Amino acid sequence: MNIDILLFPILLPLIFAVMGLFLKSKKLINYWAVLGSAAVLYCAYVLFGIKQASLVLPWLGHGIDFDLKLYGFNAAILLWVNIFTFLVVLYSTIKMETSTRIKEYYLYVFLTVMFANGSVLADNFVLFLFFWGGLLITLYMLIMLGNLNSYKTALKSLILLGLCDFCLLLGVVLLWKISGSLKISAISLEAQGLAMISFLLIMIGAIGKAGAMPFHNWIPDAAIDAPVTVMAFLPASLEKLLGIYLLTRISLDVFHFQMNSPVSIVLMTVGAITIVFAVMMALIQKDFKRLLSYHAVSQVGYMILGIGTGTPLGIVGGIFHMLNHAIYKTGLFLSSGSVELAAGTTEMKKLGGLMKSMPVTGLCFSVCALSISGVWPFNGFVSKEMIFHGSYETGYLIFTIAAWVGAIFTFASFLKAGHSIFFGAKSTEIPEVKENSWPVLVPMIILSAFCILFGVYSILPLKLFILPALSGHPEVLAELTFTHNLSLLNPIALISMGCLVIAFGLHYLGVKKGQGKAYLASEPVHNLPIIKTIYNLAENRVFDFYEQGVKLIKLLSKVIYYTVDRPIDFVYERVVTVTGRIVIFILRVLHNGRFANYLSWSLAGLMALGYVMGTLIKKAG
Numbered sequence: 001m002n003i004d005i006l007l008f009p010i011l012l013p014l015i016f017a018v019m020g021l022f023l024k025s026k027k028l029i030n031y032w033a034v035l036g037s038a039a040v041l042y043c044a045y046v047l048f049g050i051k052q053a054s055l056v057l058p059w060l061g062h063g064i065d066f067d068l069k070l071y072g073f074n075a076a077i078l079l080w081v082n083i084f085t086f087l088v089v090l091y092s093t094i095k096m097e098t099s100t101r102i103k104e105y106y107l108y109v110f111l112t113v114m115f116a117n118g119s120v121l122a123d124n125f126v127l128f129l130f131f132w133g134g135l136l137i138t139l140y141m142l143i144m145l146g147n148l149n150s151y152k153t154a155l156k157s158l159i160l161l162g163l164c165d166f167c168l169l170l171g172v173v174l175l176w177k178i179s180g181s182l183k184i185s186a187i188s189l190e191a192q193g194l195a196m197i198s199f200l201l202i203m204i205g206a207i208g209k210a211g212a213m214p215f216h217n218w219i220p221d222a223a224i225d226a227p228v229t230v231m232a233f234l235p236a237s238l239e240k241l242l243g244i245y246l247l248t249r250i251s252l253d254v255f256h257f258q259m260n261s262p263v264s265i266v267l268m269t270v271g272a273i274t275i276v277f278a279v280m281m282a283l284i285q286k287d288f289k290r291l292l293s294y295h296a297v298s299q300v301g302y303m304i305l306g307i308g309t310g311t312p313l314g315i316v317g318g319i320f321h322m323l324n325h326a327i328y329k330t331g332l333f334l335s336s337g338s339v340e341l342a343a344g345t346t347e348m349k350k351l352g353g354l355m356k357s358m359p360v361t362g363l364c365f366s367v368c369a370l371s372i373s374g375v376w377p378f379n380g381f382v383s384k385e386m387i388f389h390g391s392y393e394t395g396y397l398i399f400t401i402a403a404w405v406g407a408i409f410t411f412a413s414f415l416k417a418g419h420s421i422f423f424g425a426k427s428t429e430i431p432e433v434k435e436n437s438w439p440v441l442v443p444m445i446i447l448s449a450f451c452i453l454f455g456v457y458s459i460l461p462l463k464l465f466i467l468p469a470l471s472g473h474p475e476v477l478a479e480l481t482f483t484h485n486l487s488l489l490n491p492i493a494l495i496s497m498g499c500l501v502i503a504f505g506l507h508y509l510g511v512k513k514g515q516g517k518a519y520l521a522s523e524p525v526h527n528l529p530i531i532k533t534i535y536n537l538a539e540n541r542v543f544d545f546y547e548q549g550v551k552l553i554k555l556l557s558k559v560i561y562y563t564v565d566r567p568i569d570f571v572y573e574r575v576v577t578v579t580g581r582i583v584i585f586i587l588r589v590l591h592n593g594r595f596a597n598y599l600s601w602s603l604a605g606l607m608a609l610g611y612v613m614g615t616l617i618k619k620a621g
Contacts, residue, residue: 006055006068008043009078009117012036017110026102030093033106037082037089040113044082048075060126063182069123072468077245078120080323080465084237084330085113087443091334092229094341094439101145108145109233112138116238120245125172125182132168132205135242136161139234146226153225156546157218161208164215168205174198175254184254191255191263199255199263203247210243211235212304213274216297217544220281223293228337231289235296236329244303244322248469251307252315259310260394267308268391272402274301279409280531281538283416283522288336288346291417292329295372298406299325305399306387312470314390320466321383324371324454328380331368331447335361338440339421342433348417348519353426358435362422364444369418371451373411373503374496379454379461381496388492400492404499411503412510412522419511419518 016036023029047053047070057066070078089109096102115138118131136158143154172182175198179187189195208215219235257263275298282294299321306318338361339354340346355362371378374385384407391399435441454461507521514520526535541547 004055005043005047005050006053006070006121009040009047009082009121010114012040012043013110013114013117016040017107017114020106020110021103023103026097029102029106030096033089033109034086034093036110037086037113040117041079041082041086044079044117048079051075054123064126065124066127067124067183068121068127069185070121072471073248074120074245076465076468077241078117080326081116081120081238081241082113084233084241084326085109087330087446088229088233088237088334090439091232091337091443094437095227095229095337099145104141105145105227108138108141112142112234112238116242119242123184125176125184128184129169129172132209132242133165135209135239136165139239142230142234143222143226145230146222147224150225153218153221156221160215160218160546164205164208167201167208171198171201171203171205174201184249187254189255191257191261195255196263199250199257200266202250202254203267206243206247206250207270207300207304208243209239209246210300210303211239211297212243212270212300213277213297214543214545216274216278216300217546219297220290220293223289224287228289228333228340231293231296232330232333232337235293236333237326240296240300240303240322240326240329243300244307244319247304247307248315248319252469257310260396261310264308264310264394265396268305268394268396268399271301271303271305271308272399274298274304275406276301276402279406279413280535283409283413284526284535285413286348286519288339288348288351288417288421289333291413292332292336295332295410295413296325296329298410299329299372301406302384302387302403305403306383306390309387309390309394309399311390311393313386313393316462316466316470317383317386317390319469320458320462321380321387323461323465324379324383324451327447327450327454328368328371328378331364331444331451332372334440334444334447335365335368338436338444341436341440343430345430348420349517350429351421351427352424352518353422354433355422356426357433358422360435360441361444364441364448365422366418367448367451369414371455373414373500374407375411375500376497377452377455379451379458381455382458385493385496388496392492404495407496407499408503408506411500412506415503415507416510416518416521419507419521424518 013036016032016039020029020032020036023032050070051072053070055066055068059066089106092105092109096105099105112135115131115134119128119135122128122131139161140154140158143150143157146153174194175187175189176182178194178198179189181187191199204215211219222235223231251257251267255263278294278298278301282291282298285291285294303318303321303325306314306316306321308318309315336346338358339351342358342361343351343354345351367378371380374380384403388400388403391403506525510521510524511518513524526532537543
């Protein structure tokens with residue numbers, strides 16, 4: 001088979017992106033987009049069957065080739081990138097029916113797919129950075145397609161992720177200096193000394209793309225300002241897949257670290273902090289999409305924690321959770337879009353009782369919500385239990401406790417959302433609603449089916465998509481015992497189920513104190529003495545380092561204005577201007593238009609010149 005097929009996932013999206021610009025009818029543009037995403041998906045499916053291929057073409061010289069490589073793990077990532085793309089494009093055919101910017105939307109979607117596929121296949125760091133950087137541009141443009149405030153959020157995402165990408169670039173340059181190579185598959189170093197610094201810099205690029213703290217701040221804003229399909233397409237699925245893919249590559253292939261090493265501790269700490277702080281923010285949200293956005297951040301913490309444990313079970317759990325999260329979070333964002341299409345809002349206090357009028361959306365939401373909450377037998381249960389076991393094996397119980405705290409508040413917040421939107425009393429603030437059409441429902445149904453299938457038959461996705469990431473680590477594969485460790489009767493699983501019971505109790509008490517209003521179920525936690533202060537600071541963006549950075553820049557600009565700009569202006573106005581006026585006055589007096597004065601000045605000038613010339617001749621003689 002011709003290995004040039006590796007170019008197809010990159011060239012096909014580009015072709016469909018450009019050709020779509022010449023179409024006139026919205027219906028035809030939608031059909032073209034579905035056809036294009038299906039074609040690229042088929043190509044990814046073919047490559048997934050091949051598993052092994054490579055392509056090296058001369059490019060920039062000096063060891064910088066157009067180098068693509070396909071192996072088991074990135075073939076799986078490539079397949080899932082394009083599965084999510086196809087489902088989101090199918091869903092978008094309804095969302096974009098009334099949009100005046102439909103051509104721009106699909107242009108950026110296909111360019112995003114091109115850059116994503118290129119990032120996954122690239123085996124040269126320079127080529128990888130080219131594709132990776134392109135994703136930042138298309139993210140910015142897609143967010144800009146949202147509401148009137150979207151430009152602020154787009155700029156925020158550009159700056160935050162641009163900072164992460166700059167760190168990634170520095171890490172790659174340092175890695176090149178250490179290893180002398182830019183070929184990703186040819187580098188293998190222990191994460192020590194300068195190599196550890198390189199790892200940490202590249203790690204920032206990876207976790208920033210995935211949406212971990214503290215680089216997450218743009219995601220909750222984008223949930224409100226950007227189109228919901230963009231949220232399902234990027235923060236929910238593609239960016240998680242790409243960010244954790246890069247983290248997995250550098251943790252297992254490019255660099256190596258041991259359990260409880262400094263790098264391991266850093267990763268687990270970042271993961272635990274992301275889990276707890278993001279889920280606490282998710283708990284108090286009263287807008288469905290904003291709640292989902294904070295969970296998109298919180299769940300990244302589980303992935304980072306799992307990989308950071310350095311244990312076989314934790315690593316596999318972290319990677320598996322990446323896939324599971326992309327499935328159920330995309331389903332959840334699409335369900336929020338379905339609600340918004342039907343009811344015109346995602347504010348939970350305005351919604352209620354939608355299960356009767358929107359049963360398919362409600363059922364799909366329920367499956368995905370149970371999955372993200374780690375309820376057996378859905379897919380989230382399996383990957384979370386692996387992470388719980390892996391973190392427990394490290395001996396640092398604090399990280400396992402953080403993961404359990406996240407599980408409690410995750411389930412509590414989705415009980416609140418489900419109760420408020422689908423299962424509570426029917427709202428009087430919205431008109432009569434009805435279920436959406438099949439292009440909206442089919443993607444949600446497929447994703448919900450994956451949640452069930454990958455939970456009941458978890459060994460299937462593990463063998464097909466996850467374990468290939470460890471194909472170069474037979475010693476790790478040999479230590480895996482997940483086939484018999486994840487029964488419902490082991491102590492860790494029992495504690496996990498206990499967390500779900502606690503969450504249910506918190507929700508019940510919260511609703512009772514909120515006078516039966518489910519959207520107020522989190523208020524008792526919100527109003528706890530110390531917690532309330534922290535929440536108030538967070539809601540006022542005190543912990544948002546982007547907003548604080550903007551405030552600092554404004555403060556510095558004022559300081560510079562009053563200490564530098566104004567004094568210079570004062571000197572100019574009071575000294576330069578006055579001196580200029582005096583000189584002008586003197587010149588006006590001297591140049592008064594009288595011939596005698598001009599003749600006198602000319603004679604004086606000649607005499608001065610003669611004196612100078614005479615002096616010079618005298619010295620020369």
